[in-house]
Amino acid sequence: MADTGRGILDIVPASHHDLLTAPGTAVLTTIDRHGRPQSTAAWYLVDHDGLLKLSSTADRQKIKNLRANPSCTFFLMDPANPFRTLEVRAEAELVADTDFADLKRFTEAYGREPRVLGDERFTIVLRPRRIVANPPARQS
Known part of the structure; x- marks a missing residue:
């Protein structure tokens, strides 16, 4: 069951908050139409509303997969210690980013210039x- 009442930092152990709050690259795994996993590298951010978000153009395979099956896994590995990881098993909600406001937040967080690729963009x-x-x- 999805936890819709709290932000991601409220449910992830404090010991792993840094993995979510620092810009990095994670692996998003979705399920394709044949029931096979499909993984892709993805930028992410914990937005001002406390939600864990990703951004993508509509033509990407991950969007096609999530439209058909919203179950996914988000996986982060600490670059300094590969045995320190965070896995978020989740249901994805696709939200149209029609004014590219979310894209702008992503590019600011990652110190990049906004590039709009494709006509249709989604926040995951x-x-x-x-x-x-x-x-x-x-445990204490």
Whole structure:
């Protein structure tokens, strides 16, 4: 079941917040029409509303896959320690970015100039179902 009432930083252990708040590249895995996984590198950000978001043009395979099956996995690996990872199993919501406002936030976060590729752009909002942080957060 998706957690729609809280932001991603409210449900990810504090030990892994830095992986979400620093610009980086994650792997988004979707399911294609044949039921096979399809993975792609993706920029991400935790937006002002606390939601974990990605951005893509409508012609990308990940958008086609998510339209047919919104189940996906978002995977981050700490570049300094490959054994420190964060997996977000989620349901994706596709939101049209008609004025490219979300794209502008992404490019600002990553220090890039906005480039509009394609006529139609979507923000992918990830609604977490399960979080897997490794190593697990220590219990006090």
